[in-house]
Amino acid sequence: MKRSQKETEESARKISRRSMIFGGLMLATGGILAARMRYLQVDRASDFRLLAEENRINIQLLPPARGLIYDRYGRILAENEQNYTVVMVRENADDVDAVLDRLSRIVNIDMDRLARARDEMMARAPFVPVTIADRLTWEEFSSVAVNAPALPGITPEVGLSRVYPLGADFAHVVGYVGPVSDYYLESTGDTDPVLQIPDFQVGRYSVEARLEQNLRGETGSRRVEVNASGRVMRELDRTAPTSGDDIQLTIDTGLQNYAQARLAGESAAGVVMDTQTGEILALASAPAFDPNLFVRGISVADYSRLTEDPYRPLASKTVQGLYPPGSTFKMMTALAGLEAGVITPEDTITCRGYIELGTRRFHCWRRGGHGRMNMVDSLTQSCDVFYYELAQQVGIEAIAAMARRFGLGIRPDLPLSGVAEGLIPDRAWKRANRGADWVVGDTLNASIGQGFVLNSPLQLALMTSRIASGVPVVPQIVRSINGVDQRLSPTDDLGVARDHLHVIREGMWSVSNYRRGTAFRARVVAEGYEIAGKTGTSQVRNITATERADGVTSNDDLPWNRRDHALFVGYAPADAPRYAVSVVVEHGGGGSAVAAPIARDLLLRAMYGDVPPLSAYPASARRDAEERHDTMDLLPIDPRATTGRIRA
Amino acid sequence: MSFLEYTQKATPTGLRKVIYLNWALILLVSTVACVGFLMLYSVAGGSLRPWAAPQMMRFGLGIAVMLVVAMVPIWFWRNVSAVAYGLSVLLLLFVELFGTVGMGAQRWIDLGFMRLQPSELTKITLVMLLAAYYDWLDVRKTSRPLYVLMPLVLILIPVFLTLRQPDLGTAILLMAGGGAVMFLAGVHWAYFAVVIAAAGGMVTAVFTSRGTPWQLLQDYQYRRIDTFLDPSSDPLGAGYHITQSQIALGSGGWTGRGFMQGTQSSLNFLPEKHTDFIFTTLAEEFGFVGGASLLGLYLLILVFCVWTALQTKDRFASLVTLGVAVTFFLYFSINMAMVMGLAPVVGVPLPLVSYGGSAMLVLLAAFGLVQSAHIHRPR
Structure with missing residues (x-):
């Protein structure tokens, strides 16, 4: 199949012409890409830089220990007690239901509570710790610790919780703390970020409430770098929390x-x-x-x-x-x-x-x-x-x-x-x-x-x-x-x-x-x-x-x-x-x-x-x-x- | 047309061919590949594993393949192009039937040392076959309907198979690459006008078919189109890729945040950061300067290819070279447009940079064809 020189040259010219068109198209596309790159990277750089920072940095609040309350002789009226809790990390447990079943045989947990905790765990990322039970006795707590090998994903932890050792005697003087409610946030206008910590407690009554600003202390924080799934990669810096002021009352x-x-x-x-x-x-x-x-x-x-008692214990x-x-x-x-x-x-x-x-x-x-x-x-x-x-x-x-x-x-x-x-x-x-x-x-x-x-x-x-x-x-x-x-x-x-x-x-x-x-x-x-x-x-x-x-x-x-x-x-x-x-x-x-x-x-x-x-x-x-x-x-x-x- | 037509005296033989290689092109390709190694090293958090080291080995293998392909006279490749095309279509059929299931799509054949993606291979064999077809075809018959229909069928067979996988990105590349070779070969303008009109109708059909029993695309493909049109509509869902990749890009600024300092990629905010979205890491860490430089390198490679094509008088050689150039262009331009939010997210890697063995090997082999055309050009 021999073809003429003329034909070949004509075809080559055609190819040349069309390839020049293509070359032009390619360069134009390259120009568009460069322009877009410039728009994103130069014109809008600061917007995106901010978004990237927001992605990366997570601030975690460290709750302060609440101030203690004493009587005039230094006898403790309100203190922070160690609260023994059990938390679970789903990704560490092979079979969540089996582990929970075993746990419920060791400690006494309300079935509703257990079901709620299970739902919460499934709804959140697999590495997020979820509290399964709290206020365990020392015996329960230690038996969970002892049985840890049989309970993958379960960790016994210790937190702080308010306790009033003298109970009713000081109910109306010292008062009590409670969870932060929407009503509380609205009525006090309190914007301390520590209030966003789940389970954080604020004074709701009497001295606990009226001296809240003294007792609460300064919130600490740590800035951590997190990845896309929220897992902490490293701590960037930390401000330690300052405990609240201790208060001595005049009461004997x-x-x-x-x-x-x-x-x-x-x-x-x-x-x-x-x-x-x-x-x-x-x-x-x-x-x-x-x-x-x-x-x-x-x-x-x-x-x-309490509210229906004619003697009005809440007053x-x-x-x-x-x-x-x-x-x-x-x-x-x-x-x-x-x-x-x-x-x-x-x-x-x-x-x-x-x-x-x-x-x-x-x-x-x-x-x-x-x-x-x-x-x-x-x-x-x-x-x-x-x-x-x-x-x-x-x-x-x-x-x-x-x-x-x-x-x-x-x-x-x-x-x-x-x-x-x-x-x-x-x-x-x-x-x-x-x-x-x-x-x-x-x-x-x-x-x-x-x-x-x-x-x-x-x-x-x-x-x-x-x-x-x-x-x-x-x-x-x-x-x-x-x-x-x-x-x-x-x-x-x-x-x-x-x-x-x-x-x-x-x-x-x-x-x-x-x-x-x-x-x-x-x-x-x-x-x-x-x-x-x-x-x-x-x-x-x-x-x-x-x-x-x-x-x-x-x-x-x-x-x-x-x-x-x-x-x-x-x-x-x-x-x-x-x-x-x-x-x-x-x-x-x-x-x-x-x-x-x-x-x-x-x-x-x-x-x-x-x-x-x-x-x-x-x-x-x-x-x-x-x-x-x-x-x-x-x-x-x-x-x-x-x-x-x-x-x- | 056979090798006898070439002026044998002017064509280098034996090891002398090495001197006649287009060394500038090799240098450019290697530079781009090195940028790739650097980025893979960075996204792995400053480690050669798991991506940079295997990529280097594949690049080494790919360069060897390129040199071998370059040494072989271009007319040999013309003669085997039909076989190569047939083989790649058979492989596509094979993955359709036995392919390893990965990422929700059957795309690979596990060869033990690497996973072969026949769709990648097809991109180049299709270009080869079409070039050979137009080399064989009488120029005057180029625009006759029957001879336009034949290459169309040749294009649509692999397009259909890749769409079945489903791999929209490759299908688009095959279609555009094949169409480009037809256009370069001199098929009449009118055909392209008709095809463009038909494509417009097709797009309309695709959108109107949504939600009906005869829906033309997969649901995930519709979602990708949706989020392309409005990424902010679903920032944590389907729009996540686009939003995060634009954040990475934009936060790079003029000069970038420095090598290994990109927070978006090192903290896993970027999806597919080592494959399709690797450009965002480059742009984040080296900024506009880095991104534009890479774009410049790519355009230079194109210039060299087009230059080679214009120098050779051989129809097959020029068409193959231009076809390779167009395919290469489509690769990086679609990828870049995608990460910059100018095109929907389709699975198109950044050539020579993204992690992936098949694409790298096939591209280097394709540049081997360009080199072969360069060495064996008539003088």
């Missing part, structure tokens, strides 16, 4: 424990305060609850049991509870009278059992009246008419000003949840809130701590401290943070004449030590340990005229929630006050019969630094006291706590 654990035990069975509150410094030594609210339940995630059944009655102070308020009216100069200690008023104001009668608690009495007598026997008469001369504004000087109606600045302001009414308040003018009847009611007057047990203890010491102490519950003293000393003077305070103290001494005193039966007979105080019985209902005509129904015949509140405020030792106390027993009945004995026991416990000896009790009360102390479930006394004893 032994006293707090005794107070909770003493109040058990009642719906009640008891506060013990240092009269000289304002430090709160005990802040007991009964009934309480176990805060550890909340840390672990409380069950619906447990929670509804911190010492600071949140507001009660009409009743007769414990009379000291304020008396002092207002003395300071205003409308009465002297020697002036007397005659009580006929009631006074008439227009068409209305205001009764004294004693139907027959008390007869002639001076100020000390009126306190001793808690005569109401004396104060009705006095209040009319003093006026509400002076009484309210005096009450505020003693801390009533002012919100105590304490790191606790829901601290109530209370209410000391005056003309302006009534106009603003009730839209009505103040009437004299309001003054009469307020003079004996009824009507609009409302105070928390803590405020009553503060008032008593100021009466006892003559110093405007401020209530405090935090002794030190990280070893730095946080206590405040009172600055200004109380501004009440010492002589006038003396009269009030004399009255309060008589209440507990004079034979006709309302709290005489709850006196202390040990020399140097005598107490002084004031009873109070505040009505939670109005007594109608017909009722009064028929004879006031005895508290015992009323349903629990309509009975009177029983109150007692006091201090001891009477001649050199060191401790102030307030006790409120909700719907407890009479202050002298119910609240005064509890208050006496708290003061004795504070003074003796231990369960008080029977010799301190009057003979008639010894058998009850002995029985009570035998049945109380108390903590062993920490030897350091006995330094609280006076006259040592």
Whole structure:
């Protein structure tokens, strides 16, 4: 097959022509590729560089250890406990189901929990550790460790979890921690990245919540380089977390424990305060609850049991509870009278059992009246008419000003949840809130701590401290943070004449030590340990005229929630006050019969630094006291706590 | 046309042929291959294993094959081209029936020391056969329908077989490569206009057939097209390849992040980083300068091939040389367009750089043909 030269040359020319076209196309394509490369690599380089960094670097947060909480003697109230957990890495287990089956025979795991953990494990990357079980006992934990060869992929691990060794005793003081909820994030505006750590816990109540910023500490972090599947390749740098601040409270654990035990069975509150410094030594609210339940995630059944209890265990009655102070308020009216100069200690008023104001009668608690009495007598026997008469001369504004000087109606600045302001009414308040003018009847009611007057047990203890010491102490519950003293000393003077305070103290001494005193039966007979105080019985209902005509129904015949509140405020030792106390027993009945004995026991416990000896009790009360102390479930006394004893 | 037509005196014989090799082309090819070794070393995290060392051995073998092919006169290759084509089609049939299942596609024959990809071999044997066909064909008959139909059938047989595997990338390369040889051989413009129009219709058909019982492409191929059109629609799924490869490319900047400093590839964000997406590693570590340099090297290789083709007066030799050039061009341009987001992700390796034995050997053998044409050109 021979072809002509011409033909070959023509074909070669054609090939040349078309290959030039191709060459051009190729070069053009090369140009397009180069242009695209330039666009991506030069024009958009910084965008892509950023994306590459985001791909590569992963920041992992290292949770700080939460600060510890101690009592005034260094006894631990909230600590971080080792939490034994079992985690599993799927890719290390040959047969996930078989391993889980074997594990469930070694430790006790809820089947639902197991199924959830299994689903989570399957849904995530095979190397991600998933928690299968937590809060194992040491026995379970060690048996998992021992059986490790039979459990491929399973690792026993130790984490930190909050624990409250004293349980319910400090539920309302220390509070509790809990998981971070959406509500928490919204309401606090807290943007600390540590909150994104799964299972991280924040303070939800009381000191744990209010001092969260101190207790939490500084989050650490480490930057790690990860590959496309998220596995950590290496650590680039690390900032170690800083533990939270340790907090020492002013509470005396032994006293707090005794107070909770003493109040058990009642719906009640008891506060013990240092009269000289304002430090709160005990802040007991009964009934309480176990805060550890909340840390672990409380069950619906447990929670509804707490919310449905008529004694309201979730309420911190010492600071949140507001009660009409009743007769414990009379000291304020008396002092207002003395300071205003409308009465002297020697002036007397005659009580006929009631006074008439227009068409209305205001009764004294004693139907027959008390007869002639001076100020000390009126306190001793808690005569109401004396104060009705006095209040009319003093006026509400002076009484309210005096009450505020003693801390009533002012919100105590304490790191606790829901601290109530209370209410000391005056003309302006009534106009603003009730839209009505103040009437004299309001003054009469307020003079004996009824009507609009409302105070928390803590405020009553503060008032008593100021009466006892003559110093405007401020209530405090935090002794030190990280070893730095946080206590405040009172600055200004109380501004009440010492002589006038003396009269009030004399009255309060008589209440507990004079034979006709309302709290005489709850006196202390040990020399140097005598107490002084004031009873109070505040009505939670109005007594109608017909009722009064028929004879006031005895508290015992009323349903629990309509009975009177029983109150007692006091201090001891009477001649050199060191401790102030307030006790409120909700719907407890009479202050002298119910609240005064509890208050006496708290003061004795504070003074003796231990369960008080029977010799301190009057003979008639010894058998009850002995029985009570035998049945109380108390903590062993920490030897350091006995330094609280006076006259040592 | 036989070897007798060549001026025997001017054609080098024996070992003298070595002197007449196109040494510049060998140098260029070796440089590109070295870039490949460097990148394979880098993506393995600074290790010759598992990719760089085997690749070097294959390159050594490939150079030997190239030299052997180059030594053999070009007319011998013309005479055996039909046999070579038949053999490669038989191998394609063989993988269709017995091929090792890997990566979801039957593409390899396990020879023990390497896995042979017959589809790679076919790319060059098809070009050879078409060149031989047009060498045999009377030039005046080139555009007659019957003689246009014959090469079309020759192209469509392997295209059909590779599509069955399924290997869209190779099918496109075969079709484009074969079509290019037909165009270079002088087939009338009108045919190509018709084919382009038909291709347009085909694309329409492909898209309209989606989801119907007579769906023309595999689901994964549709997804690749989808993500090509909008990679950000599924950044962690099917669009992952494109998104991550553009991130790698873009983060390179002008001069790159430095050898072995690319975070995208060393941390496994890049898919197929040692094969189809190896260009992204180069671009990440050496930047625009590195990427453009490689592109420049490729274009130089093309220039040398076209130069060789224009010098030879032999129809077979020029068509084979140009066919090899076009195939080579299609390889790197489709690959680069793919990683830069200009073309859908189809399985086309970066020639001489991507890890893979068959493609490397076949390409070097193809350059052996170019060398042979160069040595045995009429003088």
